[in-house]
Amino acid sequence: MGARSGKDYLDGLTDDREVWLGGERIKDVANDPRTAGAATTLARLYDLHFDHPEKLLRLDPVSGEQVPVTHLIPRSAADLATRHDALACIAERTLGLMGRSPDYVNVTLAGFAGRPDVWGRDGNEEGTANLVAYQREAMLNDWALTHAIVNPTVDRSQPETAAGGGDIVVHKVADTSRGILVRGARALATLAPFADEMFVYPGYPLAEGDEKYAVIFAIPMSTPGLRLLCRDSYSSPCPADQPLSSRFDEQDAVVIFDDVEVPRERVFLDGNVDLYNRVMQRSGWTPNIMQQTTIRAVTKLQFAWELATRMAAAVNNSSPATTEMLGEIWTYLELTRSALLAAEAGAHEWGSGTWLPAEPPFAALRPTLPRWFPRVNEIIKVLGSHSLLATPAWSELDNAELRPLIDLYYQGANGLPAKDRIALFRLAWDFVGSSFGGRAELYERFYLGSSGRFLTLAQKMAARSSTFPLLGSVLEATER
Template sequence: MGARSGREYLAGLSRPRALWVGDDKVTDIASHPAFAGAADTLARIFDLQHQARDICLMPDPETGEPINVSHMIPRSLADLERRHACLQAVAEFTVGLMGRTPDYMNVTFAGFAGRADEWAINGNERGAANLVAYQKALARNDLSLTHTIVHPTIDKAKGDVPEPGNEVALHKVADTAHGIVVRGARILATLAPFADEIAVYPAVPLLEGTDPYALSFCVPMDTPGLKFLCRDSCATAPNRFDHPLSGRFDEQDAFVIFDDVEVPRDRVFINANLVAYNTVMATGWYPNIMQQTMIRAQTKLEFAYGLASRMAEAINDYSPATRQMLGEIWTYAEFARAAIHSAEVEAFDYGNGVWFPNGGPLAALRAALPTWFPRVNEIITLIGSHNLLAAPTQAQLADPKLRPHIDKYLRGAGEMKSEERARLFRLAWDFVGSALASRNELYERFYLASGARNYQLANALAPKGRAGRLVDRILGEQPKAADLAADLERRKINLPKEIRR
């Protein structure tokens, strides 16, 4: 089949699924008011890969059919550079506001398949083979895949992972002639209404004696027993003037219930194998997927800088305070760009002939973003001030009795017309003040764990050799030649398994 069109993607969404939003059990994703705008956006992203086929498509290594570049298993720096261009094209289409476009899971499973040797440990050869076969099917059928990897929080004092006997967390309850039966819940499945299938794979390491919880698999969204409870919708009517972001970029998030779901044997990647579960995410997952997430984040930061600059221009605000805040946003965007570039040019072979970016710069960026994005929103709010609440609607501008007053009292500085100013400040409000804006800020704070946890992770990752030797130099201790040589490898950072999430 190969790369799908938007029309083909929407046809795939017509398969029924047990999914609720608000008071509705949804029967038609593409037409429901909560989902229609984002469904259309995702369809346009599927079309985008054909419109930018030189950037976004490549021949399948085995069949020759066109597949998205995000399915590539990178084996060189050139492969990573090519993938960067594809990921950036998708990120620019949504200006970084949709964090879980299908390329996220495409990159994830390409990384898993590339390091299938890690998945094959402790007698899990069949699971690893299933994963490799699934990744090929994912690419060749151009599926939209979501995932759910976090255990629900019932009692925070009991920790983030289930203890033996926990009935809430997802766990295996039986073997069948055709596969396994799983029961329990996980959070959150971002993109759930717009996905063809859902993936379960490891997050934080599990405790000894919790083998039934050590699972990884993929199943279609219409699998019997799957239930999805969506959060309140942030979507608005598809009016590009009044709601330029909320009308098309609400990717949704869903709580997932597995009510005795049977998973076919060939879709099981880890079957109650605690050693495999606690190992497979230890090295390649993190630096691989961070390329996608950080390109998306950098794009959003650059969009925010452009938006804030345009707002200052609209009201002719070039005060020192505003110039300082604009420079602050630009600095975040430039640090993000530099970190991604550094990680890519310092890429190396992580094993099995697979190349991923260097994890160090991405770990630092990952730790900073949960602080940067809320600050960016604050800056845009400060620059916009009351103007964010004084932007007429498209209908008000179209009212012949109101329009002369709006043109007189709500025009921009210089030659900026009232309609241009209104459009700009409505965009800014949708970015920082709407329901979608609040959801997106929460997403940026926690989608890759909290800033505090990521700073702890960054400290654990940080090479200590050169830093310690600089201290030793002042204390009078002479560095050894072997220690100096080791500095050459200091930037090649893998993720220690005990703190990988």
């Protein structure tokens, strides 16, 4: 089949998937007003492939089909550069506001399939073959994939697998004639209502004896027994008043596996705790996926800096404090961009002929970005002040009685028309203050994992690889 159009994508959402929102089951994800905005945006991302085929498509030499570059298994630094351009094109279309656009799991799956040397250890040859075949199937069908890797939080004083008598975390219940039966829940599956398939892979390590939880697999969203319980919709039906939440509410869902049968060919790991704990780190998942997520972060930070700078100009605010805060956002942007360039410049072969960026720049960035994004939001709130709350709805501009008053009292500095100032500050409020903006900040805080945990891991990685040459030279001189 190859790359799909937006219409193909929307048609694929019409199936028996069980999506619950606000206490009712959504019958038509593509057209329900609570989900239609994001569905339309995702369809436009699919159409984007045909608008920019030179960046987003490549010819698969085996099938002869045009397929998305984001499915590419990088085999050289040039391949990583090609993927960079494709990821940047997608991120620009979403302003970096959709953290789980389909390219995210495309990149993850391609990275896994490119490392059979890791996945095929300890007798997992069949699971590895299944994984490689599935990645190719996902590429040729151009599926939108979501993932579910976080376990529900029940009682932090005990292991997650012990919660609810051991029944809450996703686990294998039995073998069947066709595959395995799984039960339990995962959270948080972003993009789940809009995906074609769900990929379940490790989020946190398991303990010895947790064999039944050591399962990695993929299934269609319409699989019987798979239930999605969505959070409140933050989508707005009015693009003029809420230009971001009307387009980019990618949704988040708790996923319940109510005795779901997974076909044997969709099972990639079954019962091997040691390998389950190793595949994420040993396969190079962090440097692989951080290329995608850092490109998105650069785009979002660029947008935030442009927005904040225009907000300050709208009221002619050039005070030293304001200029300092704008410079702070720009600094975060350039440091993120520099880490990305450094990681890509250090790209090398990781195993099985797969090339990935260097890990240290991303290991430093991973615990840092979650702290920068909330600070950026804080700066925009400070700059916007009461003006974020003092902007009329667009419908009021259409009122003949109110319009002259609005044009007078809502104008900006240097002749900025009221309608332009209103558009700017409504955009800013949607970015940092609306339900959509609040969810986005929470997402940025936690989607890369715990900052504290990854600062600890960064130090351990650095200490393992360092011979302490500078310190050693001083100590040797002192001993003499």
